[in-house]
Amino acid sequence: MxxxxxxxxxxxxxxLAEAYLEQGHEVYIIDDLSTGSLANxxxxxxxARLGHRLFVHTDTILNQDLMLELAGTCDVVFHLAAAVGVHYILENPLKSIKINVEGTEKVLEICAKFKKxxxxxxxxxxxxxHLHAPLVETDNIIYGPSSKFRWSYAASKLMDEFTALAYFRTKGLETIIARLFNTVGPRQTGAYGMVIPRLVxxxxxxxxxxxxxxxxxxxxFTYVKDVVAGLMALMACDDAVGEVFNIGGTEEITILDLARKIIARTGSASTVAMIPYEEAYAKDFEDMLRRVPSIEKIRSLVGFAPVTDLDTILSRVIDYQRLTMA
Known part of the structure; x- marks a missing residue:
């Protein structure tokens, strides 16, 4: 494949690319490296086992000619390209909206052309x-005002979902939507506001x-290899088409307790510094106070359940960062 x-x-x-390569498939990548890295x-x-089946293109998904070539060549498409991270979104609001909304529309249009x-x-x-937990795929959506640009990312991703479902309903395009909850693991950078790599x-x-x-x-928090397993299982499942699924972990923790846990597990001499939101972000920021997924839908369909607990996730991130800092 x-x-x-x-x-x-x-x-x-x-x-995700590594997992498919390990299974013997060919993998084609397109990435403009705005938040990705060739080092990954x-x-x-x-x-030697994998490289001859990996084809990497450094370009934007808005390059229609290249996207037509790649989508025409491949059997299935995972659309992960997006502006990510709270800091990046607040600092690049127009670019973030453009790549998330226009980019997804282009990908869906091309996939529909080739029926991929x-x-x-x-x-x-x-x-x-929302303050309740767990969050279910059919829950209502509650946003703050448009003056709070923190919500522009949420709204753009929701528009992606609406567009994907519209392509499914009107054009018969086989679309699947996965809502990811705080994916963590090696190779993740804290540069764009990701909390665990930043605190570690x-x-x-x-x-x-x-x-x-x-x-x-x-x-x-969900370990990246667990998330990859969930994504691959959904892609392979015909009954997932036209549906929305949460993919996330089940261990809820406050960020303050997370910081204390990281200090303990690293043996650090660090202390915790409480920073008001208005100092950490621009004035148009609001936080989500609770974010816990229901995973019953994906569990019942493809048997997904995270197998990596938070302590193991932290150990692997700590080991990775120690290695990269050495």
Missing amino acids: RVLITGGAGFIGSH VTPLQND RVLITSSSEVYGK SQALGNEPLTVYGDGMQTRT
Whole structure:
């Protein structure tokens, strides 16, 4: 099978590419490297077992001629290319909206032309300001005002979902939507606001761990290889077509407790520094106070359940960052 991954040089995309290569498939990647890195895929290219089946294109998904060629060549498409990270979104609002909305529309249009099944990665951000848990795929959406640009990312990903479902309903395009909840693991950078790599980096440097607000906001975290297994299972399942699925972990933890856990597991001399939101972000930021997924839908369909607990995730991220800092 030939697999196209947009954003394939990114954190999740590179792990997805590796998994398909290990199974003997050909993988085609397109990535403009705005948040991805060739360093994520270079080891795969240099692997004698895998590299001859990996084809990497450094370009934008808005390059229609190249996308036509790649989609025409491949059997299935994973659309992961997107603006990511709270800091990146707030600093690049127009570019983020353009790549998320226009880019997804282009991918769907081209997939429809060739009748190629496409999986769109969405985000838990689409749920907005819910306080209940767990979040179910059929929950209502609650956003803040448009003046708070933090919600532009959530709204753009929701528009991606609407567009994908519209292509399914009107053109018969086989679309699948996966809402990801805080995917974590090796190769992830903290440069765009990802909390675990950022806090681990601070702990290993014996710097204060910066926790925003009162630290009582809660999250769950999912190991990247568990997420990849879920994405691959959905792509292979005919009954997943036209549906939306949460993919996430089940261990809920406050960010303050997460910081304390990271300090303990690294043996760091760091302390926790509480930073008001208005100092950490621009004035148009609002946080989601709770984000916990229901995974009953994906579990019942393809048997997905995360197998990597939070302590193991932290150990692997800590080991990876120690290695890269050495």
